[in-house]
Amino acid sequence: MLKSAYTQKDPGSIQDMFGRIAYRYDLANTLLSFGCDSLWRFRVGALVQKWKPAAILDLATGSGVLAHRLKRQIPLARVVGADFCAPMLAVARRRGLTDLVVADGLALPFRDRVFDVVTIAFGLRNMAAYQTALSEMKRVLREEGRLVILDFSLPSGPLRALYRLYLHHVLPLYAGVVTGEPDAYRYFADSIESFPQGKEMVELLRRCGFSNCEAIPLTMGIVTVYTGRVLTP
Secondary structure, three states, X not given: OOOOXXXXXXXXXXXXXXXXXXXXXXXXXXXXXXXXXXXXXXXXXXXXXXXOOOEEEEEOOOXXXXXXXXXXXXXXXXXXXXXXXXXHHHHHHOOOOOOEXXXXXXXXXXXXXXXXEEEEEOOHHHOOOHHHHHHHHHHHEEEEEEEEEEEEOOOOOOHHHHHHHHHHHHHHHHHHHHHOOHHHHHHHHHXXXXXXXXXXXXXXXXXXXXXXXXXXXXXXXXXXXXXXXOOOO
C-alpha cells in the first residue's frame, strides 16, 4: 500500500496541501464520490433543519459547500464557516458566504456556548487531536446544542475489500489527474483507514461529554453521520 507524505498530520503540511488543491477540491469530490457528496450534505441539512437552530458553526468548512447547503435549507439561521486554510475560504466566498473565519479547530476563537449546532464534514479526521477538537466543539455549543459529524467510513462485508482497492489505488490516480496532487489523496485514504468509526467514534463522543450519541451509515457505510448532544448536567 502506498503511503502519503502527510500521514503524520503535521498541521502546516496539511494546511499547505489543502491550499494547493482548493480550486479543484469540489470537482474532485464530486467525481470521486460519483455525485453522492451532494446527497450526503442534503441529508445533514435535513437533519439540522429539524432542530430549527438560530446559530450554526460549520467547522472545517473548506470551500463552503456544506455551509452553503445549510444556508439554503435553513435560511433564517446564522451560519458561520471556520477553517484553518485561507485559500479554501477564498473559494467559499465565491459562493456568496461572508460569515467566514480563519480558525484552528483545536483552539476556536469563539466564546463559550454561542452556537446551537456545530457541523463538521470530512474535517475531523484531518485534525491532529480528535479529543481536543471535540472538546472545543462542545465548549462553543449551548446547552441542548447538537454536534453533527459527516465523514468517510469503511463499509462492511464483501464491499470492504473492493472499496479499499478503490480507496488506495484508483482514487489517488484519478484524483491526481483532476488536482495534480495524487499524494494528497493517498493521505486521504490513509486518514480514512485510521479514523475512529462506528461504535468507536460513538464512544469517543461520549468520553468528550456528548450524550444521545448515534452513528447513521449512508451509502452502504461509505460515509457515516455521527450526532451528539450537550445536555444540561
